[in-house]
Amino acid sequence: MIKVEHLVKTFGTKRAVDDISFSVEPGEVLGFLGPNGAGKSTTMRVVTGFYPPTSGRVTVGGFDVVEEPIAAKRLIGYLPENAPGYADMTVHGFLSFAAELRGLAGDSKKKAIYKAVETCMLEGVLYQTIDTLSKGYKHRTCLAQSIIHDPGILVLDEPTDGLDPNQKHEVRALIKRMGERKAIIFSTHILEEVEAACSRVIIIDRGKIVANGTPAELKARSELAGAVRISTRSASAAALNEKLTPFAKRTEVLSEGAGGVAMRIYPVAGHSRDAEFAASIVELAQRENWKLDEIHIEEGRLDEVFRSITLPDTIKRAA
Amino acid sequence: MHTWTNIKAIMKRELGGYFTSPVAYVFLVIFLLLTGFFTFTVGNFFERGEASLVSFFTWHPWLYLFLVPAAGMRLWSEERRLGTIELLLTMPVTPWQAIVGKFLASWLFMILALVLTFPVWITVNWLGSPDNGVIIAGYVGSALLAGAYLAISCMTSAMTRNQVISFIVSVMVCLFLILAGYTPVTDLLVRWANPVFVQTIAAFSVMTHFDSFQRGVIDLRDVVFFVAVMGFALFTTGVVIRGHRAG
Structure with missing residues (x-):
């Protein structure tokens, strides 16, 4: 479904993403791990067609995101980092706008909004403007927008950021449930989240993939594993x-x-x-x-693996 | 296929954005108060003793100079500040659909403001018998002028996430377009510059082209001028937006 081949993205002289390749198939939930500034968001922005790649190729459902951006974008639901939303719109107005841009109208639009609202538990705030919402609701509103057209592919940039533990749990369960038939990429800093929801993990550091495997495989790399x-x-x-x-x-x-x-x-x-x-x-x-x-x-711990892979060597020696 | 649906959805949202915040109401009230003030007090509407709206339209380039950038400054800078531009441009929408949708929304809003000046038209018709053809031409010219200024505001708004900077830059650009053909300025320039040069510069001014509308002439060349300014500014908006994404 999503195929990234030798993707490079530079900003000025900085190589934010440096020759990354991976693919995600339906039924797979791919967790994107990495320190801040490792290139997770940039990779997602290229996959969703927001940034054009500097070189390399990204195809979504067979459509090249540069050659056929509209066809590719139609297949994707995207939750950008920090869950942006139009401050002066109501939740309902915002979802209705998203549905219209997704080509939904009339009855199918109404049903799609209803379903997204139900899935993301937004009934209570439907007619509040977005700038009056708490962070958790804002996040869920943006999440609802991303699933409103029931896309085959979901790209979620830190979907649980700013949620309380209960909401985090719900969102993880939702991702896992949707991951049974969709291709999902999501990024996070929270390692337990990866274990709870992902079928595969990629760790990115300074623009490069440094580890790729199932959570169990990665954990086995830990020194602790098997002790x-x-x-x-x-x-x-x-x-x-x-x-x-x-x-x-x-x-x-x-x-x-x-x-x-x-x-x-x-x-x-x-x-x-x-x-x-x-x-x-x-x-x-x-x-x-x-x-x-x-x-x-x-069992081995992911945080230990994460630290041993992504810490620069100098710091590792000091620690 | 989806082009018009997309443009319409974006237009509807943008127009709704004006009216869900106090922006629209504040803007409309100030616009109407100022047009009234300039027409009747500064423009000596009654003392002129003629049944025309010249004293009304004369002030539009100056009034729009500040009001139109105020109406257009948020168009793209707000999207960038909120981060919603990332949402908008990852929807199955082409950038130019978004640009046109937003521009049309703000233009419709300005046209609505213009329509709400109808009491002036009623007044002049009640007091005398003006040439309504001239008045209609004046309104058409005024709407085109607002559109040109708005397209420029669109462009400056795409350049920055700061609305104040967007406002100031578009006021400066619009001011240049006025002054290049403003008679006191061209008279001054002619003294030391080549008249052909001065005329060429003046041809880029909105004043030169707006004048004929006020006289009741809808000249195709003037219409083309305003449409070209809009087209150029909106095209530049597209280039600026693509520039941000290319990094």
Whole structure:
């Protein structure tokens, strides 16, 4: 549905997007991650036809966004960053305007507005002007505008920005539900959001793609992934350490006190099967007569992967 | 196919934008008060003792100089300030449809303001028997003049997200278009410049072309002049908008 090939976008001498390629198919939700200024919004603006690309090619549903912009734009619903809206219009007027530009009229327009209002829960503010709305409602109004024509492709630039936790949850659930049959790209800073809603993640840094995979694949890159956490009251940290050292790359004492010892054991490199590693630790515990209160296989954390990929090397060394 | 529907939708929204805020009402009241003041007090409508609207139309280029940029300054700068330009231009709409839609909306608004001056026309017809053909020509000229100024305001409005800058720049451009053909200025210029040069410059002035409408002559050349100014300014608007996006 969306195909981006070797996209480059420069502003003056700055390369905001530097040779990016990816594609999104219906049924896929692609999460765009990256630090501020990495080129997420710029990429989305090129895909939606707002910025012409400096070089490279973007096609949407088979239509080139430069050659056939109108046909391409018709297929896309777009929520720009900061969810802009005409301050002096009512929510209903705004949605009606969006529907008209999408070629809807009469009954189908009325139905489309009704459905978008229902999906985005805007019933209460339908006849308020946009400048009187709270940030959350403003965001949802703009989101409603993007889905009013039931597009096959959605491009959402930080769709949960400024929403409260409940609204964030609803919007994520909505994205996930729509992602079952649409092709969706959305950008975010919130890593848990990616895990909750995306089927695939791309991390962009300084205009380049630095990681591309499913959330699980990315998490597996984390140093933490596959580590085993145990806690026990029947041995001291020193004793545990002595016995565990041959098994592990390193061990880390998380806490030690009256409640016993909690320890994290990192597998030696190449020990990829988490369960196997955990089993060998359980076996050891039985042999040594440790009573394990808890044993847990760590999943790896996206924020750690994100930091290790996107932090400039100098800062990484300092940290 | 969708061209007219799109232009109409954009026009409707823009026109609604004037009336949902106090802008339209403030503008209309000030416009009508000022036209009245200039016609009857400064223009000596009664003392002239003739049944014509010359004292009414004479002031239009000067009145529009400040009022039209005020009506047009928000057209694009507001879109840029709010960020809605990103929404508008990612809709299945071509930039020129958006430009024309917005321009037509503001022009319709100015024409409405002009129509609301009808009491002047009633007054002059009640007091005497003027040549209504001349008056109609005057109205046509005035509407074209407003359109030309509006297109220029459109252009300056696309250049900046600051409405004040947009206003000042379009006042300056419009002022140039007035002064280039304003008799006191051309008289002064003729003293030290080549008369052909002065005439060429004056041909670009709205005054030269507006004058014949006031005399009741609808000359095709004058109509073409105003339409050309509108076309040029709106084309430039398109170039400016494309420039922002190309980066």
